[in-house]
Amino acid sequence: MVEILDRLSVLMLSALLLGTIGFAGWRSWRGDFVPAPTSVSRKSTPCVQVENSTAKISRSTLTWLIDVPIGSDGQAVMKRLNIPYCFLFNDTTLTKAAYPCEWDPATWIIVTFQNQQYAGYDLSFNHSRVDERL
Template sequence: MQYPKSERFNSRQLMAGGVVLLSFGLLLDLHSLPSFLSKRTSGELCQEVVQSQTKLSRQQLARLLTVPEGDKKQKVQEILKDPYCKLVDLQVRVGATAQREAYQLEFEPQTWLVVLYEGDQYAGYRFNIR
């Protein structure tokens, strides 16, 4: 049994429309994942607020950039002082638990500095735009 051309054309349109809707739905679903949210990223919620008034100055940031990775945690903490908050610990490497502290930048309030420590060693930093 053969269908008229107009019905086959409509079924193709229906199929194309369904694919577009499915793609759009998947795109929206991906944006609802925590890693795509601007104010919250996976594992980036404060576990404990230490000093809610803390803001990191340009001078403190510049001094931090002179500290090599692997240096003592105490040296970094002397420069940065108390963090805004401590983030949830995570395991970066097998057998090594990393602690993270977050600091809001005084000169760029939407940007936070997240400092990573492994035990008593400074392991690095990254910026988080919220």
């Protein structure tokens, strides 16, 4: 009896796992699945310096960014992303670059570089462009 219950529980867990993977795959294929960011912020983060007032990040670029491994060459990542809208923080060891989303300019993707390496991204909501507030 115990052996039957063990096999049954393994089958149920396997089905649950396959269903979860299948659902995530389906949402990814449809294009509406985005993994959770490293952190989410709703506070206003002022730009230290505006670089490119027309910069935006597209869905395809965000999809690419999600798959970039932490620790990748920061210069290669920045080259692919192009010049950011602004820098939130910029010094020799830590850089945070802001890219408004093409489909929702109030939502920004904040890309972090540490020691010349890609360190992840965050989402920041409810922004107006810095130059609109001046």
